[in-house]
Amino acid sequence: MKFTAILAASTVFAGAAFAQDVDKSDWPSSFTVGTASQGGTYFAYGSGWANLVAKELGLTGGGEVTGGPMQNMALVHTGEAAFGMTTMGPAAESLAGTNPIAPGLEMDQACAMFPMYQTPFSVTALASSGIEKVSDIPAGAKIGFGPAGSTSDTYFPRMMDTLGVEYERRNGGWTDLGGQLQDGLLDVIAFAAGVPVPAVSQLEVQTDVNIIEFTEEEQAKLLEEFPVSEFTIDASTYTTLEEGARSVSMWNFAIANCDLPESFVKEVVNVVMSDNERMVGIHKAAGSTLPENWDKNKVLKWHPGAAAWFKENADADIADDMIHGN
Numbered sequence: 001m002k003f004t005a006i007l008a009a010s011t012v013f014a015g016a017a018f019a020q021d022v023d024k025s026d027w028p029s030s031f032t033v034g035t036a037s038q039g040g041t042y043f044a045y046g047s048g049w050a051n052l053v054a055k056e057l058g059l060t061g062g063g064e065v066t067g068g069p070m071q072n073m074a075l076v077h078t079g080e081a082a083f084g085m086t087t088m089g090p091a092a093e094s095l096a097g098t099n100p101i102a103p104g105l106e107m108d109q110a111c112a113m114f115p116m117y118q119t120p121f122s123v124t125a126l127a128s129s130g131i132e133k134v135s136d137i138p139a140g141a142k143i144g145f146g147p148a149g150s151t152s153d154t155y156f157p158r159m160m161d162t163l164g165v166e167y168e169r170r171n172g173g174w175t176d177l178g179g180q181l182q183d184g185l186l187d188v189i190a191f192a193a194g195v196p197v198p199a200v201s202q203l204e205v206q207t208d209v210n211i212i213e214f215t216e217e218e219q220a221k222l223l224e225e226f227p228v229s230e231f232t233i234d235a236s237t238y239t240t241l242e243e244g245a246r247s248v249s250m251w252n253f254a255i256a257n258c259d260l261p262e263s264f265v266k267e268v269v270n271v272v273m274s275d276n277e278r279m280v281g282i283h284k285a286a287g288s289t290l291p292e293n294w295d296k297n298k299v300l301k302w303h304p305g306a307a308a309w310f311k312e313n314a315d316a317d318i319a320d321d322m323i324h325g326n
Helices: 041-057 069-078 088-095 151-162 174-182 198-206 216-225 262-273 276-282 284-288 291-296 304-314
Strands: 010-012 030-034 060-064 083-087 110-126 141-144 167-170 188-192 209-212 229-233 245-257
Touching: 030 041, 030 069, 041 060, 041 083, 041 110, 041 262, 041 276, 041 284, 069 083, 069 088, 069 110, 069 151, 069 245, 083 088, 083 110, 088 151, 088 245, 110 151, 110 174, 110 229, 110 262, 110 284, 110 291, 110 304, 141 174, 151 167, 151 188, 151 216, 174 188, 174 198, 188 198, 198 209, 216 229, 216 245, 245 262, 245 291, 262 304, 276 284, 291 304
Parallel strands: 030 060, 030 083, 141 167, 141 188
Antiparallel strands: 010 060, 083 245, 110 188, 110 209, 110 245, 229 245
């Protein structure tokens, strides 16, 4: 099983190991975390916890730029990446064999590791466009949906269809799409990413934007049609917002290749979950990276090492048939 790949934003640390009394003879000497495009929350959050784990465990590791949740499921399933990040929707599709990267392949070697945060679905346009609500989006508008195969690209076009929006679909990394929006090459960006989205925060610094919330009716339609929950983007998230913005969201989980050593994964989970303040320092979205959110995983089997950590430290009632290998 291959657990190394070309690293992006990787960091090498040679400090003392975090777990002094653990047998590490079967641990890999290096690892990668599949994230997403630069400018998105996955890249900032994933590279941050990868570097933290590498430092604390005395390993070589870092984040790898990928196409996002769908590709991460494939990379982790095959072992090309030890770890990754995904949302529950793409995870379910991957298990069912409907991941567009490898149609028909049931990706059951990607195991749940720890809860990250909720991904809100939000829409951003330049204030100069006059687009203040979804119904203002003109027919044929050029909408950036993020990297191909990402959670945003998988679900937001369907959501726009449900809400009656006619559009031209565009893909790309979040930073690139933000530049295109600012240059007038896009009318709207439809973000599905943990907040604050770095690309939106950067846009706010450079120009006036509208962060567009869903109406109650639009939210209700999306809740009925998709595997999402109600969510409010807090007013403190962006300087543009004067009050909370109505949205919907999908939970994100870190994933591990199911064949990784149990003690290794358990220590990785411990590094991430034992100090939330440190994680929030990496990204504000980590405010939801809390032990009690273990129960938000309704889809993936747990890695045995992760399950052991949550049972011991969060009184998690994880059913035996939801743990890989049982």
